[in-house]
Amino acid sequence: MHIDLDSFFVSVERKFNPELIGKAIIIGGDARRGVVASCSYEARKFGVHSGMSSRDAFKLCPHAISVRGNHHLYSEASREVTKIIDEMVPLYQKASVDEFYIDLTGTDRFFDPYTLASQVRQRIIKETELPISFGLASGKTVAKMATNRAKPNGQLFVPHGSEMQFLAPLPISAIPGLGESTASKLYAYGIEKIGDLQRVELRFLETVFGKAGNWIWDKARGIDHAEIVPHSDRKSISTERTFSTNISDGRTLESILVSMTEELSSKLRRENKLASCLAIKIRYANFETHMQQEKIALTSAEHILIPGIKNLLKRAWNHHRPIRLIGVRLSQLCTGSYQINLFEDNEQQIKLYQAMDQINFRFGDKTVCRAAGMEIGTRNFNPFLKE
Known part of the structure; x- marks a missing residue:
């Protein structure tokens, strides 16, 4: 199970200031020199995204509301979510302040994992008043991609055995960790969708990308043996x-x-x-x-x-x-x-x-x-x- 709090910083700000609901919001530093830390879906429609300069963001969306951000509030909200997850699941990994991986292996002997995942999401929404999405799949990569497809504020289950079918229509840029340089090389060979990538032979990928070719081949098929790293206190x-x-x-x-x-x-x-x-x-x-x-x-x-x-x-x-x-x-x-x-x-x-x-x-x-x-x-x- 992969969990992602939707537009986390924006959602927290809206919780304490409802007047921001439905408006284009850009959270970051100074409007001239800062960097976008988060933005609302209303701002994303204009091409704004996290990591871009605030100056470029306001050129794309000049009517957006600038919010400096309150990291204390975000940390408190993250701790609330972490506490709920800690109480409800056997093993989890906190990937970031607003993102979690949960291992539900073996829980199907007692109850339906999708039902448990839904209960976790509903409790978080009820107790924190924050929108949240999750994806459920056989591995971390497909679960994360399912979450991205479920957004905003949704949930999606990809049953084991249907990974390739789920991935096929998605663009290769949707694969987590696939860099722009690698994507550009694949585009040059006419490979734009993951379905195109699934039809390519492993030998070709190894010839073009070396050892990374095996990684690309696995990702295109939803193969991911990475384990959940248990949550530990920050250092x-x-x-x-x-x-x-x-x-x-x-x-x-x-x-x-x-x-x-x-x-x-x-x-x-x-x-x-x-x-x-x-x-x-x-x-x-x-x-x-x-x-x-x-x-x-x-x-x-x-x-x-x-x-x-x-x-x-x-x-x-x-x-x-x-x-x-x-x-x-x-x-x-x-x-x-x-x-x-x-x-x-x-x-x-x-x-x-x-x-x-x-x-x-x-x-x-x-x-x-x-x-x-x-x-x-x-x-x-x-x-x-x-x-």
Whole structure:
């Protein structure tokens, strides 16, 4: 079973803002310099798709509504869906924030797998109010392709033995993992549909594509022996910001980094996680990208992470060059609560973190934050904290 939450980011935004329903929505960064993270089906009709530049997207669909996006809301929605799946199925793999593979092998001894798959989908829709599609098949590839055919908000079962019949009328570009270069070569030989590909001899594909020819031959027949990789906790969290105007002011960059680090450390504590490696990512105006990282003692506390991130900025940044994008990543995560540092921490420090987390969890991220993390030009008075 392959599950995909339809236009996930857009659906979550619409859940909290019903006025967006039925309208062309583009989620991403700055309308001039950002990249489309997600878009509604209304926008897709104009040729907009994920990964394209925001500038090109708004040329195709100038009336679209731009939404910056809220990764906290998306993460929470993803966790809700994951929890439901975890409770209902024996084995699953979380392929991304909005995509899952579920192994129902053997469940047919007790009940109909398609009925169970339908029940999983209906429960997710009922409890999260999000549209979702699924495909059910003998392997991961055909299941994913069935999901794509079932969208939006539908479901499709491809019985074992009918894979080739299902695949035949589809374009070769529908095969997951088949790149543009490979597709172009196949087009040159007059192979446009998967049915055309099914009639080609394996020897021909091996001659043209080498070992990849076997992979293409299998995919065209729905043969996929890949197993479900059980879900495991993520090993890193990160966030990054692309600026509408390149920035070369160190104070502004530090302010943004403090805000980003504070956000990530709060997320660590909320998920009962600790990090032992921190990293900074810098992209200059010419798209040249640099990363700097260092190992640290396990922690989830900003007063330890923030100085470390500031030091990484000093080491990674050539101060004569303006920055286009900056990011923070906390990795090598493990489960555990923040350990009190007997030499540096005190009861007031620990209670402060607990109070901040409770307020931000109840009223939303950044309700209470460090003054140093409030970006220059958008600062509001904060009576609770100051650096």
